[in-house]
Amino acid sequence: MFDSLQLYLAQWLPSAVASVLVILVQAAIVIVPLLLAVAYLTYAERKVIGYMQVRLGPNRVGPGGWLQPIADAVKLLMKEVIIPSQSNVYLFLIAPVLAIAPAIAVWAVVPFDDGMVVADINAGLLYILAISSIGIYGVVVAGWASNSKYAFLGALRSSAQKVSYEIAMGFALVTVIMTAGSMNLTDIVLGQQGGMLSWYWIPLLPMFVVYFIAGVAETNRAPFDVAEGESEIVAGFHVDYSGMTFAVFFLAEYAMMILISFLTAIMFLGGWLSPFEGIPGLETVFSFIPGLAWLSLKVAFLLFVFLWFRATFPRYRYDQIMRLGWKIFIPLTILWVFVVGVMAYLKVAPWFVHGGIA
Amino acid sequence: MGIEKVLFYVFALTAIIASLGVIGSRNPVRAALSLVLAFIATAGVWLLLQAEFLGIVLILVYVGAVMVLFLFVIMMLDINLTPLKEGFARYLPIGIMVALIVLAEMSLILNPNFFGLEIYTVPTALGAHDSNTKMLGQLLFTEYLYAFVLAAVLLLLSIVAAIVLTLRRRQQSEALYQNVGDQVRVQASDRLTMVKMPAVVRVKEVVQGADDE
Numbered sequence: 001m002f003d004s005l006q007l008y009l010a011q012w013l014p015s016a017v018a019s020v021l022v023i024l025v026q027a028a029i030v031i032v033p034l035l036l037a038v039a040y041l042t043y044a045e046r047k048v049i050g051y052m053q054v055r056l057g058p059n060r061v062g063p064g065g066w067l068q069p070i071a072d073a074v075k076l077l078m079k080e081v082i083i084p085s086q087s088n089v090y091l092f093l094i095a096p097v098l099a100i101a102p103a104i105a106v107w108a109v110v111p112f113d114d115g116m117v118v119a120d121i122n123a124g125l126l127y128i129l130a131i132s133s134i135g136i137y138g139v140v141v142a143g144w145a146s147n148s149k150y151a152f153l154g155a156l157r158s159s160a161q162k163v164s165y166e167i168a169m170g171f172a173l174v175t176v177i178m179t180a181g182s183m184n185l186t187d188i189v190l191g192q193q194g195g196m197l198s199w200y201w202i203p204l205l206p207m208f209v210v211y212f213i214a215g216v217a218e219t220n221r222a223p224f225d226v227a228e229g230e231s232e233i234v235a236g237f238h239v240d241y242s243g244m245t246f247a248v249f250f251l252a253e254y255a256m257m258i259l260i261s262f263l264t265a266i267m268f269l270g271g272w273l274s275p276f277e278g279i280p281g282l283e284t285v286f287s288f289i290p291g292l293a294w295l296s297l298k299v300a301f302l303l304f305v306f307l308w309f310r311a312t313f314p315r316y317r318y319d320q321i322m323r324l325g326w327k328i329f330i331p332l333t334i335l336w337v338f339v340v341g342v343m344a345y346l347k348v349a350p351w352f353v354h355g356g357i358a
Numbered sequence: 359m360g361i362e363k364v365l366f367y368v369f370a371l372t373a374i375i376a377s378l379g380v381i382g383s384r385n386p387v388r389a390a391l392s393l394v395l396a397f398i399a400t401a402g403v404w405l406l407l408q409a410e411f412l413g414i415v416l417i418l419v420y421v422g423a424v425m426v427l428f429l430f431v432i433m434m435l436d437i438n439l440t441p442l443k444e445g446f447a448r449y450l451p452i453g454i455m456v457a458l459i460v461l462a463e464m465s466l467i468l469n470p471n472f473f474g475l476e477i478y479t480v481p482t483a484l485g486a487h488d489s490n491t492k493m494l495g496q497l498l499f500t501e502y503l504y505a506f507v508l509a510a511v512l513l514l515l516s517i518v519a520a521i522v523l524t525l526r527r528r529q530q531s532e533a534l535y536q537n538v539g540d541q542v543r544v545q546a547s548d549r550l551t552m553v554k555m556p557a558v559v560r561v562k563e564v565v566q567g568a569d570d571e
Binding site (some may be wrong): 020088122123127130134136140151159163 | 361364385387388391394398410411414415417418421422423427428429430434485489490491538
Protein backbone atom coordinates (compact mmCIF):
# COMPACT_ATOMS: atom_id res chain seq x y z
CA MET A 1 0.00 0.00 0.00
CA PHE A 2 2.73 2.46 0.97
CA ASP A 3 4.90 1.46 -1.97
CA SER A 4 2.13 2.45 -4.39
CA LEU A 5 1.61 5.71 -2.45
CA GLN A 6 5.30 6.47 -2.81
CA LEU A 7 5.23 5.74 -6.55
CA TYR A 8 2.17 7.95 -6.89
CA LEU A 9 3.84 10.84 -5.04
CA ALA A 10 7.13 10.42 -6.91
CA GLN A 11 5.39 11.43 -10.13
CA TRP A 12 5.32 15.06 -8.98
CA LEU A 13 7.87 15.31 -6.21
CA PRO A 14 11.59 14.52 -5.91
CA SER A 15 12.04 10.96 -4.67
CA ALA A 16 13.57 12.07 -1.36
CA VAL A 17 10.59 14.29 -0.55
CA ALA A 18 8.19 11.52 -1.54
CA SER A 19 9.85 8.99 0.77
CA VAL A 20 9.89 11.49 3.65
CA LEU A 21 6.15 12.13 3.12
CA VAL A 22 5.38 8.41 3.12
CA ILE A 23 7.42 7.94 6.32
CA LEU A 24 5.48 10.80 7.94
CA VAL A 25 2.17 9.18 7.00
CA GLN A 26 3.33 5.85 8.41
CA ALA A 27 4.50 7.54 11.61
CA ALA A 28 1.13 9.26 12.04
CA ILE A 29 -0.69 5.94 11.57
CA VAL A 30 1.34 4.46 14.44
CA ILE A 31 1.54 7.49 16.75
CA VAL A 32 -2.10 8.61 16.79
CA PRO A 33 -3.50 5.27 18.04
CA LEU A 34 -0.56 5.09 20.46
CA LEU A 35 -1.43 8.44 22.02
CA LEU A 36 -5.10 7.44 22.23
CA ALA A 37 -4.04 4.20 23.91
CA VAL A 38 -1.96 6.18 26.40
CA ALA A 39 -4.96 8.42 27.19
CA TYR A 40 -7.24 5.49 27.82
CA LEU A 41 -4.56 3.59 29.71
CA THR A 42 -4.61 6.38 32.30
CA TYR A 43 -8.40 6.00 32.47
CA ALA A 44 -8.10 2.22 32.80
CA GLU A 45 -5.48 2.65 35.49
CA ARG A 46 -7.68 4.88 37.62
CA LYS A 47 -10.71 2.62 37.11
CA VAL A 48 -8.86 -0.65 37.79
CA ILE A 49 -7.12 0.65 40.89
CA GLY A 50 -10.40 2.25 41.97
CA TYR A 51 -12.28 -1.03 41.80
CA MET A 52 -9.43 -2.88 43.53
CA GLN A 53 -9.71 -0.38 46.38
CA VAL A 54 -13.55 -0.55 46.39
CA ARG A 55 -13.94 2.92 44.89
CA LEU A 56 -15.66 4.01 41.70
CA GLY A 57 -12.79 5.85 40.04
CA PRO A 58 -13.45 8.69 37.57
CA ASN A 59 -17.18 8.77 36.74
CA ARG A 60 -18.17 12.41 36.19
CA VAL A 61 -16.92 13.57 32.78
CA GLY A 62 -19.01 12.01 30.03
CA PRO A 63 -20.90 8.70 30.32
CA GLY A 64 -19.15 6.52 32.90
CA GLY A 65 -16.23 8.95 33.00
CA TRP A 66 -15.13 8.02 29.47
CA LEU A 67 -14.18 11.61 28.60
CA GLN A 68 -11.96 12.01 31.66
CA PRO A 69 -8.65 11.53 29.74
CA ILE A 70 -9.73 14.19 27.22
CA ALA A 71 -10.54 16.60 30.04
CA ASP A 72 -7.16 15.86 31.66
CA ALA A 73 -5.35 16.49 28.39
CA VAL A 74 -7.14 19.80 27.89
CA LYS A 75 -6.36 20.81 31.47
CA LEU A 76 -2.66 20.02 31.05
CA LEU A 77 -2.52 21.91 27.74
CA MET A 78 -4.02 25.04 29.27
CA LYS A 79 -1.90 25.10 32.43
CA GLU A 80 0.96 27.52 32.72
CA VAL A 81 4.44 26.10 32.17
CA ILE A 82 6.54 27.36 35.05
CA ILE A 83 10.28 27.56 34.47
CA PRO A 84 12.27 27.74 37.71
CA SER A 85 14.42 30.87 37.72
CA GLN A 86 17.59 29.03 38.80
CA SER A 87 17.20 26.28 36.23
CA ASN A 88 19.17 25.75 33.06
CA VAL A 89 16.32 26.84 30.75
CA TYR A 90 17.61 25.28 27.53
CA LEU A 91 18.19 21.84 29.04
CA PHE A 92 15.07 22.15 31.20
CA LEU A 93 12.90 22.45 28.10
CA ILE A 94 14.76 19.89 26.00
CA ALA A 95 14.51 17.14 28.67
CA PRO A 96 10.84 16.22 28.01
CA VAL A 97 11.67 15.96 24.30
CA LEU A 98 14.56 13.62 25.11
CA ALA A 99 12.12 11.47 27.08
CA ILE A 100 9.31 11.27 24.52
CA ALA A 101 11.33 10.98 21.28
CA PRO A 102 12.84 7.53 21.95
CA ALA A 103 9.55 6.29 23.46
CA ILE A 104 7.91 6.99 20.09
CA ALA A 105 10.83 6.13 17.80
CA VAL A 106 10.96 2.55 19.08
CA TRP A 107 7.57 1.82 17.56
CA ALA A 108 9.12 1.88 14.08
CA VAL A 109 10.11 -1.79 14.29
CA VAL A 110 7.20 -3.20 16.31
CA PRO A 111 5.05 -5.51 14.14
CA PHE A 112 1.29 -5.39 14.73
CA ASP A 113 0.47 -8.28 12.42
CA ASP A 114 2.26 -10.30 9.77
CA GLY A 115 3.86 -7.63 7.57
CA MET A 116 2.19 -4.75 9.45
CA VAL A 117 5.34 -2.93 10.50
CA VAL A 118 6.84 0.43 9.57
CA ALA A 119 10.45 -0.75 9.24
CA ASP A 120 11.04 -4.49 8.97
CA ILE A 121 14.76 -4.36 9.81
CA ASN A 122 16.84 -7.43 10.61
CA ALA A 123 18.35 -6.02 13.80
CA GLY A 124 14.95 -5.11 15.26
CA LEU A 125 15.56 -6.25 18.83
CA LEU A 126 18.92 -4.46 19.01
CA TYR A 127 17.29 -1.30 17.67
CA ILE A 128 14.64 -1.44 20.40
CA LEU A 129 17.23 -1.98 23.14
CA ALA A 130 19.38 0.88 21.83
CA ILE A 131 16.65 3.43 21.30
CA SER A 132 14.87 2.74 24.58
CA SER A 133 18.19 3.15 26.40
CA ILE A 134 18.37 6.76 25.16
CA GLY A 135 15.22 7.49 27.19
CA ILE A 136 17.33 7.77 30.34
CA TYR A 137 18.65 11.13 29.17
CA GLY A 138 15.23 12.71 29.53
CA VAL A 139 15.20 11.79 33.21
CA VAL A 140 18.86 12.66 33.93
CA VAL A 141 18.78 16.00 32.12
CA ALA A 142 15.44 16.93 33.72
CA GLY A 143 16.79 16.17 37.18
CA TRP A 144 19.94 18.17 36.65
CA ALA A 145 18.45 21.13 34.80
CA SER A 146 15.76 21.68 37.45
CA ASN A 147 18.50 22.69 39.89
CA SER A 148 16.60 21.10 42.74
CA LYS A 149 17.89 18.49 45.18
CA TYR A 150 14.75 16.37 45.03
CA ALA A 151 14.71 16.30 41.26
CA PHE A 152 18.41 15.48 41.17
CA LEU A 153 18.07 12.62 43.66
CA GLY A 154 15.18 11.23 41.62
CA ALA A 155 17.23 11.42 38.43
CA LEU A 156 20.21 9.65 40.01
CA ARG A 157 18.03 6.90 41.42
CA SER A 158 16.25 6.44 38.13
CA SER A 159 19.33 6.33 35.94
CA ALA A 160 21.14 3.85 38.19
CA GLN A 161 18.06 1.65 38.26
CA LYS A 162 17.53 1.75 34.50
CA VAL A 163 21.17 1.00 33.69
CA SER A 164 21.10 -1.97 36.09
CA TYR A 165 17.91 -3.52 34.80
CA GLU A 166 18.87 -2.99 31.17
CA ILE A 167 21.59 -5.62 31.61
CA ALA A 168 19.15 -8.27 32.83
CA MET A 169 16.76 -7.26 30.07
CA GLY A 170 19.47 -7.56 27.44
CA PHE A 171 20.44 -11.05 28.59
CA ALA A 172 16.78 -12.13 28.58
CA LEU A 173 16.58 -10.91 24.98
CA VAL A 174 19.73 -12.88 24.12
CA THR A 175 17.94 -16.12 25.04
CA VAL A 176 15.02 -15.12 22.79
CA ILE A 177 17.43 -14.39 19.94
CA MET A 178 19.15 -17.76 20.48
CA THR A 179 15.87 -19.66 20.43
CA ALA A 180 14.43 -17.82 17.45
CA GLY A 181 17.69 -17.56 15.51
CA SER A 182 16.81 -14.03 14.44
CA MET A 183 16.66 -10.48 15.75
CA ASN A 184 13.78 -9.55 13.48
CA LEU A 185 10.58 -9.30 15.52
CA THR A 186 8.40 -10.73 12.74
CA ASP A 187 10.69 -13.77 12.49
CA ILE A 188 10.59 -14.17 16.28
CA VAL A 189 6.78 -14.33 16.21
CA LEU A 190 6.74 -16.69 13.23
CA GLY A 191 9.18 -18.95 15.09
CA GLN A 192 6.51 -19.50 17.76
CA GLN A 193 3.87 -20.99 15.44
CA GLY A 194 1.88 -23.96 16.67
CA GLY A 195 -0.48 -22.95 19.46
CA MET A 196 0.09 -21.52 22.91
CA LEU A 197 2.24 -24.46 24.01
CA SER A 198 4.95 -23.64 21.49
CA TRP A 199 5.21 -19.96 22.42
CA TYR A 200 8.51 -19.06 24.01
CA TRP A 201 7.05 -18.52 27.47
CA ILE A 202 7.43 -22.25 28.20
CA PRO A 203 11.05 -22.91 27.17
CA LEU A 204 12.07 -19.46 28.45
CA LEU A 205 9.76 -19.24 31.47
CA PRO A 206 12.30 -17.67 33.87
CA MET A 207 13.29 -15.15 31.18
CA PHE A 208 9.63 -14.28 30.62
CA VAL A 209 9.29 -13.42 34.31
CA VAL A 210 12.65 -11.61 34.45
CA TYR A 211 11.92 -9.61 31.30
CA PHE A 212 8.51 -8.45 32.48
CA ILE A 213 9.71 -7.51 35.97
CA ALA A 214 12.75 -5.73 34.50
CA GLY A 215 10.31 -3.96 32.18
CA VAL A 216 8.32 -2.74 35.19
CA ALA A 217 11.58 -1.46 36.71
CA GLU A 218 12.67 0.15 33.42
CA THR A 219 9.45 2.14 33.17
CA ASN A 220 9.76 3.32 36.80
CA ARG A 221 6.41 1.84 37.68
CA ALA A 222 5.32 0.65 41.12
CA PRO A 223 6.68 -1.28 42.99
CA PHE A 224 9.96 0.05 41.51
CA ASP A 225 8.96 3.72 41.34
CA VAL A 226 11.61 5.06 43.72
CA ALA A 227 12.56 7.60 41.05
CA GLU A 228 9.43 9.50 41.98
CA GLY A 229 8.84 8.13 45.47
CA GLU A 230 6.42 10.79 46.64
CA SER A 231 6.89 9.99 50.31
CA GLU A 232 10.65 10.58 50.09
CA ILE A 233 11.50 12.97 47.27
CA VAL A 234 8.13 14.58 46.43
CA ALA A 235 7.83 13.54 42.78
CA GLY A 236 11.38 12.75 41.78
CA PHE A 237 12.87 14.10 38.59
CA HIS A 238 9.76 15.95 37.44
CA VAL A 239 8.97 17.94 40.64
CA ASP A 240 9.59 21.25 38.90
CA TYR A 241 7.70 20.46 35.73
CA SER A 242 4.17 21.71 35.23
CA GLY A 243 1.53 21.74 32.56
CA MET A 244 2.50 20.35 29.18
CA THR A 245 6.16 19.73 30.04
CA PHE A 246 5.00 17.38 32.80
CA ALA A 247 2.42 15.81 30.50
CA VAL A 248 5.15 14.89 28.02
CA PHE A 249 7.04 12.94 30.69
CA PHE A 250 3.79 11.26 31.64
CA LEU A 251 3.13 10.38 28.01
CA ALA A 252 6.62 8.91 27.62
CA GLU A 253 6.22 6.72 30.71
CA TYR A 254 2.90 5.29 29.53
CA ALA A 255 4.11 4.82 25.95
CA MET A 256 7.05 2.82 27.33
CA MET A 257 4.64 0.74 29.44
CA ILE A 258 2.63 -0.13 26.34
CA LEU A 259 5.86 -0.89 24.47
CA ILE A 260 7.09 -3.29 27.16
CA SER A 261 3.73 -5.07 27.04
CA PHE A 262 3.91 -5.31 23.24
CA LEU A 263 7.44 -6.70 23.37
CA THR A 264 6.57 -9.25 26.05
CA ALA A 265 3.56 -10.36 24.00
CA ILE A 266 5.64 -10.55 20.81
CA MET A 267 8.63 -12.37 22.28
CA PHE A 268 7.04 -14.71 24.79
CA LEU A 269 3.30 -14.91 24.09
CA GLY A 270 3.27 -15.54 20.35
CA GLY A 271 2.53 -11.99 19.16
CA TRP A 272 -0.44 -11.94 16.81
CA LEU A 273 -0.70 -15.75 16.64
CA SER A 274 -3.88 -17.42 17.83
CA PRO A 275 -3.44 -19.50 21.01
CA PHE A 276 -5.55 -22.29 19.48
CA GLU A 277 -3.34 -22.93 16.45
CA GLY A 278 -3.05 -26.63 15.73
CA ILE A 279 -5.97 -27.66 17.99
CA PRO A 280 -8.44 -29.30 15.54
CA GLY A 281 -11.86 -27.92 16.60
CA LEU A 282 -10.93 -24.62 18.21
CA GLU A 283 -8.61 -23.47 15.43
CA THR A 284 -11.44 -23.16 12.89
CA VAL A 285 -13.90 -21.72 15.45
CA PHE A 286 -11.56 -18.87 16.30
CA SER A 287 -10.01 -18.40 12.85
CA PHE A 288 -12.18 -15.34 12.11
CA ILE A 289 -10.35 -13.28 14.77
CA PRO A 290 -7.65 -11.10 13.15
CA GLY A 291 -4.07 -11.25 14.41
CA LEU A 292 -4.17 -7.66 15.60
CA ALA A 293 -7.05 -8.55 17.95
CA TRP A 294 -5.07 -11.40 19.54
CA LEU A 295 -2.07 -9.15 19.99
CA SER A 296 -4.21 -6.39 21.52
CA LEU A 297 -5.78 -8.90 23.88
CA LYS A 298 -2.38 -10.11 25.09
CA VAL A 299 -1.11 -6.54 25.45
CA ALA A 300 -4.26 -5.52 27.35
CA PHE A 301 -3.75 -8.39 29.78
CA LEU A 302 -0.09 -7.44 30.37
CA LEU A 303 -1.06 -3.79 30.90
CA PHE A 304 -3.65 -4.95 33.42
CA VAL A 305 -0.85 -6.80 35.22
CA PHE A 306 1.11 -3.51 35.36
CA LEU A 307 -1.87 -1.83 37.05
CA TRP A 308 -2.45 -4.87 39.26
CA PHE A 309 1.17 -4.63 40.50
CA ARG A 310 0.69 -0.98 41.32
CA ALA A 311 -2.48 -1.63 43.30
CA THR A 312 -1.13 -4.56 45.32
CA PHE A 313 2.62 -4.28 45.96
CA PRO A 314 4.32 -1.93 48.42
CA ARG A 315 7.27 0.06 47.08
CA TYR A 316 10.68 -1.66 47.15
CA ARG A 317 13.50 -0.25 49.23
CA TYR A 318 16.26 1.11 47.00
CA ASP A 319 18.97 -1.34 48.09
CA GLN A 320 16.54 -4.21 47.57
CA ILE A 321 15.88 -3.06 44.00
CA MET A 322 19.60 -3.05 43.29
CA ARG A 323 20.04 -6.44 44.94
CA LEU A 324 17.21 -7.93 42.88
CA GLY A 325 18.67 -6.56 39.66
CA TRP A 326 22.34 -7.37 40.15
CA LYS A 327 22.42 -10.40 42.41
CA ILE A 328 19.33 -12.32 41.30
CA PHE A 329 18.26 -11.33 37.78
CA ILE A 330 21.67 -11.02 36.13
CA PRO A 331 23.04 -14.40 37.39
CA LEU A 332 19.72 -16.07 36.55
CA THR A 333 19.71 -14.70 33.01
CA ILE A 334 23.36 -15.64 32.43
CA LEU A 335 22.56 -19.16 33.65
CA TRP A 336 19.64 -19.37 31.25
CA VAL A 337 21.80 -18.26 28.33
CA PHE A 338 23.93 -21.34 29.04
CA VAL A 339 20.84 -23.56 29.43
CA VAL A 340 19.52 -22.44 26.04
CA GLY A 341 22.96 -22.85 24.49
CA VAL A 342 23.37 -26.42 25.75
CA MET A 343 19.81 -27.34 24.77
CA ALA A 344 20.27 -25.93 21.28
CA TYR A 345 23.60 -27.75 20.92
CA LEU A 346 21.96 -31.04 21.94
CA LYS A 347 18.98 -30.19 19.70
CA VAL A 348 16.40 -30.65 22.48
CA ALA A 349 12.88 -29.90 21.28
CA PRO A 350 11.33 -26.76 22.82
CA TRP A 351 14.60 -24.79 22.72
CA PHE A 352 15.54 -26.00 19.27
CA VAL A 353 12.56 -25.73 16.96
CA HIS A 354 12.74 -24.69 13.30
CA GLY A 355 16.20 -23.34 12.63
CA GLY A 356 17.16 -21.81 15.94
CA ILE A 357 20.88 -21.29 16.23
CA ALA A 358 22.70 -23.68 13.95
CA MET B 359 19.96 13.90 -4.74
CA GLY B 360 18.75 10.70 -3.12
CA ILE B 361 17.57 10.58 0.44
CA GLU B 362 20.70 8.69 1.49
CA LYS B 363 22.92 11.58 0.48
CA VAL B 364 20.69 14.06 2.32
CA LEU B 365 20.83 11.87 5.41
CA PHE B 366 24.61 11.56 5.16
CA TYR B 367 25.07 15.33 5.09
CA VAL B 368 22.62 15.78 7.97
CA PHE B 369 24.40 13.22 10.13
CA ALA B 370 27.89 14.37 9.18
CA LEU B 371 27.10 18.04 9.86
CA THR B 372 25.48 17.15 13.19
CA ALA B 373 28.55 15.13 14.16
CA ILE B 374 30.90 18.01 13.36
CA ILE B 375 28.83 20.66 15.13
CA ALA B 376 28.35 18.40 18.17
CA SER B 377 32.09 17.68 18.31
CA LEU B 378 32.79 21.41 18.31
CA GLY B 379 30.27 21.69 21.12
CA VAL B 380 32.17 19.08 23.14
CA ILE B 381 35.36 21.14 23.19
CA GLY B 382 33.79 24.59 23.01
CA SER B 383 31.04 24.39 25.60
CA ARG B 384 31.62 26.16 28.94
CA ASN B 385 29.23 23.94 30.84
CA PRO B 386 30.63 20.39 31.34
CA VAL B 387 27.13 18.87 31.30
CA ARG B 388 26.46 20.50 27.95
CA ALA B 389 29.79 19.24 26.66
CA ALA B 390 28.90 15.68 27.71
CA LEU B 391 25.47 15.97 26.07
CA SER B 392 27.14 17.23 22.87
CA LEU B 393 29.32 14.13 22.94
CA VAL B 394 26.15 12.04 23.16
CA LEU B 395 24.79 13.84 20.10
CA ALA B 396 28.07 13.24 18.27
CA PHE B 397 27.82 9.52 19.04
CA ILE B 398 24.25 9.37 17.75
CA ALA B 399 25.17 11.21 14.54
CA THR B 400 28.14 8.88 14.00
CA ALA B 401 25.86 5.89 14.54
CA GLY B 402 23.66 7.33 11.80
CA VAL B 403 26.63 7.51 9.41
CA TRP B 404 27.53 3.90 10.23
CA LEU B 405 23.96 2.82 9.53
CA LEU B 406 24.25 4.45 6.11
CA LEU B 407 27.42 2.40 5.55
CA GLN B 408 25.31 -0.74 6.11
CA ALA B 409 27.08 -1.51 9.38
CA GLU B 410 23.86 -1.61 11.39
CA PHE B 411 25.26 -3.78 14.17
CA LEU B 412 28.10 -1.37 14.92
CA GLY B 413 25.83 1.66 14.67
CA ILE B 414 23.22 0.27 17.04
CA VAL B 415 25.78 -1.07 19.49
CA LEU B 416 27.48 2.33 19.55
CA ILE B 417 24.19 3.82 20.75
CA LEU B 418 23.44 0.92 23.10
CA VAL B 419 26.83 0.85 24.82
CA TYR B 420 28.21 4.38 24.63
CA VAL B 421 25.03 6.43 24.64
CA GLY B 422 22.87 4.13 26.75
CA ALA B 423 25.37 3.15 29.43
CA VAL B 424 28.83 4.76 29.34
CA MET B 425 27.74 8.36 28.83
CA VAL B 426 24.97 8.02 31.42
CA LEU B 427 27.58 7.08 34.00
CA PHE B 428 29.81 9.93 32.77
CA LEU B 429 26.96 12.40 33.20
CA PHE B 430 26.26 10.87 36.57
CA VAL B 431 29.77 11.73 37.75
CA ILE B 432 29.93 15.16 36.09
CA MET B 433 26.60 16.20 37.61
CA MET B 434 27.63 15.14 41.10
CA LEU B 435 30.93 17.02 40.99
CA ASP B 436 30.71 20.62 41.99
CA ILE B 437 32.90 21.91 39.18
CA ASN B 438 34.20 25.42 39.65
CA LEU B 439 35.22 26.62 36.21
CA THR B 440 37.46 29.58 37.12
CA PRO B 441 40.47 27.63 38.50
CA LEU B 442 40.25 25.27 35.52
CA LYS B 443 40.63 28.17 33.11
CA GLU B 444 43.50 29.85 34.94
CA GLY B 445 46.38 28.46 32.90
CA PHE B 446 44.62 28.78 29.55
CA ALA B 447 46.78 31.54 28.07
CA ARG B 448 49.98 30.04 29.43
CA TYR B 449 49.38 26.59 27.99
CA LEU B 450 47.82 27.77 24.73
CA PRO B 451 51.07 27.69 22.65
CA ILE B 452 51.84 24.13 23.79
CA GLY B 453 48.26 23.13 23.01
CA ILE B 454 48.43 24.59 19.53
CA MET B 455 51.75 22.87 18.92
CA VAL B 456 50.39 19.46 19.98
CA ALA B 457 47.30 19.98 17.83
CA LEU B 458 49.44 20.87 14.79
CA ILE B 459 51.68 17.83 15.28
CA VAL B 460 48.66 15.53 15.53
CA LEU B 461 47.14 17.14 12.45
CA ALA B 462 50.38 16.72 10.49
CA GLU B 463 50.78 13.10 11.55
CA MET B 464 47.20 12.27 10.66
CA SER B 465 47.46 13.91 7.24
CA LEU B 466 50.63 11.91 6.56
CA ILE B 467 48.69 8.68 6.82
CA LEU B 468 45.03 9.54 6.23
CA ASN B 469 45.41 10.91 2.72
CA PRO B 470 44.35 9.79 -0.75
CA ASN B 471 47.74 8.12 -1.34
CA PHE B 472 46.79 5.38 1.08
CA PHE B 473 43.01 5.51 1.09
CA GLY B 474 42.26 6.58 -2.46
CA LEU B 475 39.67 4.93 -4.66
CA GLU B 476 42.39 3.26 -6.75
CA ILE B 477 43.56 1.36 -3.67
CA TYR B 478 40.19 0.62 -2.09
CA THR B 479 37.49 -0.02 -4.63
CA VAL B 480 33.96 1.12 -3.91
CA PRO B 481 32.47 -1.50 -1.58
CA THR B 482 29.66 -3.57 -3.04
CA ALA B 483 26.28 -2.75 -1.56
CA LEU B 484 24.76 -5.55 0.50
CA GLY B 485 21.37 -7.03 -0.36
CA ALA B 486 18.29 -6.14 1.67
CA HIS B 487 18.39 -9.44 3.55
CA ASP B 488 22.11 -9.65 4.29
CA SER B 489 22.57 -9.38 8.02
CA ASN B 490 25.59 -7.40 9.14
CA THR B 491 25.15 -8.93 12.61
CA LYS B 492 25.37 -12.48 11.28
CA MET B 493 28.45 -11.69 9.18
CA LEU B 494 30.23 -10.10 12.14
CA GLY B 495 29.28 -13.02 14.39
CA GLN B 496 30.59 -15.58 11.93
CA LEU B 497 33.92 -13.76 11.64
CA LEU B 498 34.25 -13.19 15.38
CA PHE B 499 33.58 -16.78 16.34
CA THR B 500 35.73 -18.38 13.65
CA GLU B 501 38.61 -16.34 12.28
CA TYR B 502 39.09 -13.95 15.21
CA LEU B 503 38.10 -16.32 18.01
CA TYR B 504 41.36 -15.99 19.95
CA ALA B 505 41.32 -12.20 19.92
CA PHE B 506 37.66 -12.25 20.91
CA VAL B 507 38.21 -14.62 23.83
CA LEU B 508 41.26 -12.64 24.96
CA ALA B 509 39.24 -9.43 24.97
CA ALA B 510 36.52 -11.17 26.96
CA VAL B 511 39.03 -12.44 29.54
CA LEU B 512 40.55 -8.97 29.83
CA LEU B 513 37.11 -7.46 30.49
CA LEU B 514 36.30 -10.13 33.06
CA LEU B 515 39.61 -9.44 34.76
CA SER B 516 38.86 -5.73 34.96
CA ILE B 517 35.40 -6.44 36.41
CA VAL B 518 36.92 -8.67 39.10
CA ALA B 519 39.63 -6.06 39.79
CA ALA B 520 37.07 -3.27 40.14
CA ILE B 521 35.01 -5.35 42.58
CA VAL B 522 38.07 -6.35 44.63
CA LEU B 523 39.22 -2.72 44.85
CA THR B 524 35.89 -1.48 46.16
CA LEU B 525 34.94 -4.45 48.32
CA ARG B 526 35.99 -4.01 51.89
CA ARG B 527 34.33 -5.40 54.95
CA ARG B 528 34.70 -3.45 58.15
CA GLN B 529 34.67 -4.83 61.67
CA GLN B 530 31.34 -5.84 63.13
CA SER B 531 31.77 -3.04 65.71
CA GLU B 532 32.28 -0.33 63.07
CA ALA B 533 29.45 -1.09 60.71
CA LEU B 534 26.22 -3.02 60.85
CA TYR B 535 25.71 -5.34 57.90
CA GLN B 536 22.35 -6.72 57.03
CA ASN B 537 22.06 -10.37 56.22
CA VAL B 538 19.57 -10.38 53.38
CA GLY B 539 19.15 -14.16 53.54
CA ASP B 540 18.02 -13.91 57.15
CA GLN B 541 15.70 -11.05 56.30
CA VAL B 542 14.05 -13.00 53.51
CA ARG B 543 13.68 -16.12 55.63
CA VAL B 544 11.82 -14.29 58.42
CA GLN B 545 8.37 -15.71 59.13
CA ALA B 546 5.45 -13.77 60.55
CA SER B 547 5.63 -15.95 63.67
CA ASP B 548 9.18 -14.70 64.41
CA ARG B 549 8.07 -11.12 64.74
CA LEU B 550 4.46 -11.22 65.75
CA THR B 551 2.51 -12.91 68.51
CA MET B 552 -1.22 -13.25 68.02
CA VAL B 553 -3.22 -12.79 71.22
CA LYS B 554 -6.77 -14.07 71.20
CA MET B 555 -9.27 -12.18 73.31
CA PRO B 556 -13.02 -11.72 73.11
CA ALA B 557 -13.98 -8.74 71.02
CA VAL B 558 -16.87 -7.84 73.32
CA VAL B 559 -16.73 -8.19 77.10
CA ARG B 560 -20.21 -8.44 78.54
CA VAL B 561 -20.76 -5.91 81.32
CA LYS B 562 -23.11 -8.27 83.15
CA GLU B 563 -20.44 -11.00 83.55
CA VAL B 564 -17.97 -8.45 84.82
CA VAL B 565 -20.42 -7.20 87.39
CA GLN B 566 -21.28 -10.78 88.46
CA GLY B 567 -17.55 -11.60 88.74
CA ALA B 568 -17.11 -8.61 91.00
CA ASP B 569 -20.03 -9.83 93.12
CA ASP B 570 -18.46 -13.28 93.49
CA GLU B 571 -15.36 -11.79 94.93
